[in-house]
Amino acid sequence: MRIGELATKTGVSVRALRYYEEQGLLASERSESGQRHYPDNAAGRVHLIQQFYAAGISSASILEMLPCVVTGEASPQVLATLRGHRSSVVRQIEELQATLRQLDSVIAGAVKSHDSGVPCPPG
Amino acid sequence: MRIGELATKTGVSVRALRYYEEQGLLASERSESGQRHYPDNAAGRVHLIQQFYAAGISSASILEMLPCVVTGEASPQVLATLRGHRSSVVRQIEELQATLRQLDSVIAGAVKSHDSGVPCPPG
Protein backbone atom coordinates (compact mmCIF):
# COMPACT_ATOMS: atom_id res chain seq x y z
CA MET A 1 0.00 0.00 0.00
CA ARG A 2 1.05 3.63 -0.41
CA ILE A 3 1.71 6.09 2.35
CA GLY A 4 -1.72 7.72 2.38
CA GLU A 5 -3.48 4.44 2.90
CA LEU A 6 -1.12 3.46 5.69
CA ALA A 7 -1.75 6.84 7.27
CA THR A 8 -5.53 6.48 7.29
CA LYS A 9 -5.27 2.85 8.36
CA THR A 10 -3.12 3.68 11.38
CA GLY A 11 -4.41 7.14 12.18
CA VAL A 12 -0.88 8.46 11.94
CA SER A 13 -0.11 11.42 9.69
CA VAL A 14 1.80 11.05 6.44
CA ARG A 15 4.40 13.40 7.81
CA ALA A 16 4.89 11.19 10.84
CA LEU A 17 5.34 8.08 8.70
CA ARG A 18 8.03 9.81 6.67
CA TYR A 19 9.65 10.84 9.93
CA TYR A 20 9.65 7.24 11.16
CA GLU A 21 11.45 6.21 8.00
CA GLU A 22 13.92 9.05 8.44
CA GLN A 23 14.64 7.68 11.91
CA GLY A 24 15.15 4.18 10.55
CA LEU A 25 12.08 2.82 12.31
CA LEU A 26 9.93 2.03 9.31
CA ALA A 27 11.25 0.72 6.01
CA SER A 28 9.52 1.04 2.65
CA GLU A 29 10.10 -0.16 -0.85
CA ARG A 30 10.20 2.49 -3.49
CA SER A 31 8.49 2.32 -6.86
CA GLU A 32 10.27 3.32 -10.06
CA SER A 33 9.13 6.89 -9.53
CA GLY A 34 10.20 7.01 -5.91
CA GLN A 35 6.90 6.51 -4.16
CA ARG A 36 6.82 4.51 -0.95
CA HIS A 37 5.11 1.15 -0.80
CA TYR A 38 4.46 -0.74 2.41
CA PRO A 39 3.65 -4.37 3.14
CA ASP A 40 0.51 -5.25 5.10
CA ASN A 41 2.34 -5.76 8.38
CA ALA A 42 3.53 -2.14 8.30
CA ALA A 43 0.44 -1.08 10.24
CA GLY A 44 1.43 -3.34 13.12
CA ARG A 45 4.89 -1.90 13.08
CA VAL A 46 3.49 1.62 13.20
CA HIS A 47 1.32 0.74 16.19
CA LEU A 48 4.33 -0.70 17.94
CA ILE A 49 6.29 2.49 17.33
CA GLN A 50 3.43 4.59 18.65
CA GLN A 51 3.18 2.40 21.72
CA PHE A 52 6.84 2.97 22.50
CA TYR A 53 6.57 6.67 21.88
CA ALA A 54 3.65 6.77 24.30
CA ALA A 55 5.91 5.18 26.89
CA GLY A 56 8.32 8.08 26.51
CA ILE A 57 10.91 6.05 24.64
CA SER A 58 12.99 8.01 22.11
CA SER A 59 13.44 7.20 18.45
CA ALA A 60 17.03 6.16 19.04
CA SER A 61 16.04 3.71 21.75
CA ILE A 62 13.19 2.32 19.70
CA LEU A 63 15.62 1.86 16.84
CA GLU A 64 17.85 -0.13 19.14
CA MET A 65 15.04 -2.33 20.39
CA LEU A 66 12.89 -2.85 17.31
CA PRO A 67 14.81 -5.63 15.58
CA CYS A 68 14.85 -7.54 18.84
CA VAL A 69 11.14 -7.04 19.37
CA VAL A 70 10.63 -8.50 15.92
CA THR A 71 13.05 -11.40 16.22
CA GLY A 72 12.55 -11.97 19.93
CA GLU A 73 16.26 -11.95 20.59
CA ALA A 74 18.59 -9.38 22.14
CA SER A 75 22.23 -8.80 22.93
CA PRO A 76 23.18 -8.19 26.57
CA GLN A 77 23.42 -4.43 26.00
CA VAL A 78 20.01 -4.26 24.38
CA LEU A 79 18.65 -6.47 27.12
CA ALA A 80 19.84 -3.91 29.64
CA THR A 81 18.12 -1.17 27.65
CA LEU A 82 14.93 -3.21 27.58
CA ARG A 83 15.02 -3.74 31.32
CA GLY A 84 15.67 -0.07 31.88
CA HIS A 85 12.62 0.85 29.85
CA ARG A 86 10.63 -1.85 31.58
CA SER A 87 11.22 -0.36 34.99
CA SER A 88 10.53 3.11 33.64
CA VAL A 89 7.19 1.87 32.33
CA VAL A 90 6.40 0.28 35.67
CA ARG A 91 7.15 3.56 37.42
CA GLN A 92 4.97 5.46 35.00
CA ILE A 93 2.09 3.07 35.59
CA GLU A 94 2.40 3.50 39.34
CA GLU A 95 2.47 7.26 39.03
CA LEU A 96 -0.55 7.26 36.77
CA GLN A 97 -2.42 5.03 39.19
CA ALA A 98 -1.67 7.52 41.95
CA THR A 99 -2.90 10.31 39.71
CA LEU A 100 -6.02 8.30 38.99
CA ARG A 101 -6.75 7.89 42.69
CA GLN A 102 -6.22 11.61 43.14
CA LEU A 103 -8.60 12.46 40.34
CA ASP A 104 -11.16 9.96 41.60
CA SER A 105 -11.16 11.43 45.06
CA VAL A 106 -11.56 14.94 43.69
CA ILE A 107 -14.35 13.82 41.40
CA ALA A 108 -16.11 11.97 44.20
CA GLY A 109 -15.85 14.97 46.50
CA ALA A 110 -16.94 17.34 43.77
CA VAL A 111 -20.00 15.30 42.93
CA LYS A 112 -20.97 15.21 46.58
CA SER A 113 -20.48 18.94 47.12
CA HIS A 114 -22.38 19.62 43.92
CA ASP A 115 -25.26 17.57 45.29
CA SER A 116 -25.16 19.74 48.38
CA GLY A 117 -25.02 22.88 46.28
CA VAL A 118 -21.45 24.02 46.94
CA PRO A 119 -19.65 24.27 43.60
CA CYS A 120 -16.03 25.32 43.13
CA PRO A 121 -14.84 27.71 41.91
CA PRO A 122 -17.61 29.86 43.35
CA GLY A 123 -19.60 31.77 40.77
CA MET B 1 11.65 28.63 52.79
CA ARG B 2 13.37 30.16 49.79
CA ILE B 3 13.32 28.81 46.27
CA GLY B 4 16.60 26.93 46.44
CA GLU B 5 15.52 24.92 49.45
CA LEU B 6 12.20 24.06 47.86
CA ALA B 7 14.07 22.99 44.75
CA THR B 8 16.36 20.59 46.59
CA LYS B 9 13.51 19.36 48.75
CA THR B 10 11.36 18.48 45.75
CA GLY B 11 14.03 17.58 43.25
CA VAL B 12 12.61 20.16 40.88
CA SER B 13 14.84 22.84 39.39
CA VAL B 14 14.68 26.48 40.46
CA ARG B 15 13.84 27.36 36.88
CA ALA B 16 10.89 24.97 36.91
CA LEU B 17 9.53 26.45 40.14
CA ARG B 18 9.65 29.94 38.66
CA TYR B 19 7.92 28.55 35.61
CA TYR B 20 5.14 27.08 37.75
CA GLU B 21 4.61 30.47 39.32
CA GLU B 22 4.57 32.09 35.90
CA GLN B 23 1.80 29.64 34.94
CA GLY B 24 -0.15 30.49 38.07
CA LEU B 25 0.31 27.02 39.55
CA LEU B 26 2.46 27.89 42.53
CA ALA B 27 2.11 31.04 44.62
CA SER B 28 4.83 32.61 46.74
CA GLU B 29 5.13 35.47 49.14
CA ARG B 30 7.80 38.01 48.34
CA SER B 31 10.23 39.50 50.82
CA GLU B 32 11.01 43.22 50.90
CA SER B 33 13.77 42.65 48.37
CA GLY B 34 11.61 40.57 46.07
CA GLN B 35 12.78 37.09 46.97
CA ARG B 36 10.26 34.26 46.95
CA HIS B 37 9.26 32.58 50.19
CA TYR B 38 7.22 29.40 50.35
CA PRO B 39 5.18 27.75 53.11
CA ASP B 40 5.93 24.17 54.12
CA ASN B 41 3.06 22.68 52.16
CA ALA B 42 4.55 24.04 48.92
CA ALA B 43 6.46 20.80 48.43
CA GLY B 44 3.23 18.84 48.33
CA ARG B 45 1.82 21.23 45.80
CA VAL B 46 4.91 20.83 43.64
CA HIS B 47 4.59 17.05 43.74
CA LEU B 48 0.97 17.33 42.71
CA ILE B 49 1.91 19.52 39.76
CA GLN B 50 4.59 17.07 38.70
CA GLN B 51 2.13 14.22 38.93
CA PHE B 52 -0.28 15.99 36.62
CA TYR B 53 2.46 16.89 34.18
CA ALA B 54 3.49 13.24 34.12
CA ALA B 55 -0.05 12.39 33.11
CA GLY B 56 0.31 14.64 30.09
CA ILE B 57 -1.94 17.35 31.48
CA SER B 58 -1.09 20.89 30.37
CA SER B 59 -0.39 23.86 32.60
CA ALA B 60 -3.68 25.46 31.64
CA SER B 61 -5.66 22.37 32.60
CA ILE B 62 -3.77 21.96 35.84
CA LEU B 63 -4.51 25.58 36.60
CA GLU B 64 -8.17 24.89 36.09
CA MET B 65 -8.19 21.82 38.32
CA LEU B 66 -5.82 22.77 41.11
CA PRO B 67 -8.12 24.84 43.33
CA CYS B 68 -10.67 22.04 43.17
CA VAL B 69 -8.11 19.42 44.04
CA VAL B 70 -7.24 21.52 47.07
CA THR B 71 -10.79 22.31 48.17
CA GLY B 72 -12.34 19.06 46.96
CA GLU B 73 -15.06 20.86 45.11
CA ALA B 74 -15.66 21.53 41.43
CA SER B 75 -18.05 23.29 39.10
CA PRO B 76 -19.79 21.19 36.44
CA GLN B 77 -17.39 22.39 33.74
CA VAL B 78 -14.35 21.54 35.81
CA LEU B 79 -15.93 18.23 36.69
CA ALA B 80 -16.15 17.46 32.98
CA THR B 81 -12.49 18.36 32.57
CA LEU B 82 -11.61 16.11 35.48
CA ARG B 83 -13.53 13.22 33.98
CA GLY B 84 -11.90 13.78 30.63
CA HIS B 85 -8.46 13.60 32.19
CA ARG B 86 -9.52 10.59 34.19
CA SER B 87 -10.37 8.59 31.12
CA SER B 88 -7.21 9.79 29.43
CA VAL B 89 -5.20 8.51 32.39
CA VAL B 90 -7.03 5.19 32.27
CA ARG B 91 -6.19 4.85 28.57
CA GLN B 92 -2.57 5.69 29.22
CA ILE B 93 -2.37 3.04 31.92
CA GLU B 94 -3.84 0.45 29.60
CA GLU B 95 -1.42 1.35 26.84
CA LEU B 96 1.52 1.21 29.20
CA GLN B 97 0.39 -2.17 30.46
CA ALA B 98 0.32 -3.40 26.87
CA THR B 99 3.79 -1.99 26.36
CA LEU B 100 4.91 -3.72 29.53
CA ARG B 101 3.63 -7.08 28.30
CA GLN B 102 5.41 -6.47 25.01
CA LEU B 103 8.68 -5.67 26.74
CA ASP B 104 8.32 -8.63 29.06
CA SER B 105 7.81 -11.04 26.21
CA VAL B 106 10.82 -9.66 24.36
CA ILE B 107 12.92 -9.83 27.51
CA ALA B 108 11.81 -13.37 28.24
CA GLY B 109 12.56 -14.48 24.71
CA ALA B 110 15.87 -12.67 24.70
CA VAL B 111 17.00 -14.26 27.93
CA LYS B 112 16.10 -17.68 26.59
CA SER B 113 17.87 -17.16 23.28
CA HIS B 114 20.86 -15.75 25.11
CA ASP B 115 20.97 -18.92 27.18
CA SER B 116 21.02 -20.89 23.95
CA GLY B 117 23.72 -18.65 22.51
CA VAL B 118 21.75 -16.74 19.87
CA PRO B 119 22.08 -13.03 20.61
CA CYS B 120 20.50 -10.27 18.56
CA PRO B 121 21.67 -8.18 16.87
CA PRO B 122 24.34 -10.59 15.69
CA GLY B 123 27.89 -9.49 16.33
Added chain:
DNA sequence: TAGAAACCTGACATTGACGTCAGAGGTAGC
Protein backbone atom coordinates in the same frame (compact mmCIF):
# COMPACT_ATOMS: atom_id res chain seq x y z
C1' DT C 1 -6.23 13.12 -21.99
C1' DA C 2 -7.37 16.52 -18.77
C1' DG C 3 -7.54 17.54 -14.09
C1' DA C 4 -7.89 16.29 -9.48
C1' DA C 5 -5.73 13.98 -5.88
C1' DA C 6 -1.81 11.83 -3.98
C1' DC C 7 3.06 11.81 -3.61
C1' DC C 8 7.93 13.60 -3.56
C1' DT C 9 11.96 16.44 -1.23
C1' DG C 10 13.49 20.14 1.45
C1' DA C 11 13.12 23.41 4.75
C1' DC C 12 11.32 26.33 8.17
C1' DA C 13 7.61 26.67 12.11
C1' DT C 14 5.48 24.96 16.31
C1' DT C 15 4.73 23.46 21.07
C1' DG C 16 5.74 23.02 26.05
C1' DA C 17 8.53 22.55 29.84
C1' DC C 18 12.13 23.74 30.92
C1' DG C 19 18.02 24.94 30.37
C1' DT C 20 21.20 28.49 30.33
C1' DC C 21 23.35 32.85 30.37
C1' DA C 22 23.97 37.82 31.54
C1' DG C 23 24.03 41.41 34.61
C1' DA C 24 22.55 43.12 38.94
C1' DG C 25 21.17 42.89 43.69
C1' DG C 26 20.41 40.14 48.28
C1' DT C 27 22.07 37.24 52.28
C1' DA C 28 24.85 34.79 55.50
C1' DG C 29 29.21 33.25 57.86
C1' DC C 30 33.54 34.90 59.39
Added chain:
DNA sequence: GCTACCTCTGACGTCAATGTCAGGTTTCTA
Protein backbone atom coordinates in the same frame (compact mmCIF):
# COMPACT_ATOMS: atom_id res chain seq x y z
C1' DG D 1 32.86 44.52 55.63
C1' DC D 2 34.54 40.71 52.61
C1' DT D 3 33.50 36.77 50.32
C1' DA D 4 30.83 33.14 48.64
C1' DC D 5 26.61 31.77 47.51
C1' DC D 6 21.70 32.67 46.53
C1' DT D 7 18.21 35.07 44.10
C1' DC D 8 16.17 38.32 40.77
C1' DT D 9 14.38 39.49 35.81
C1' DG D 10 14.60 38.97 31.03
C1' DA D 11 15.56 36.73 27.08
C1' DC D 12 17.18 33.44 23.98
C1' DG D 13 18.26 28.21 23.36
C1' DT D 14 16.82 23.27 23.33
C1' DC D 15 14.66 19.01 22.12
C1' DA D 16 11.64 15.82 19.72
C1' DA D 17 7.79 14.71 17.15
C1' DT D 18 5.34 16.59 14.22
C1' DG D 19 2.75 20.73 11.23
C1' DT D 20 2.98 23.33 7.22
C1' DC D 21 4.28 25.36 3.00
C1' DA D 22 6.53 25.56 -1.62
C1' DG D 23 7.36 23.83 -5.96
C1' DG D 24 7.43 19.93 -8.66
C1' DT D 25 6.19 14.82 -10.25
C1' DT D 26 3.04 10.70 -10.36
C1' DT D 27 -1.17 8.27 -10.27
C1' DC D 28 -6.01 7.69 -10.56
C1' DT D 29 -10.64 8.89 -12.55
C1' DA D 30 -13.96 10.77 -15.56
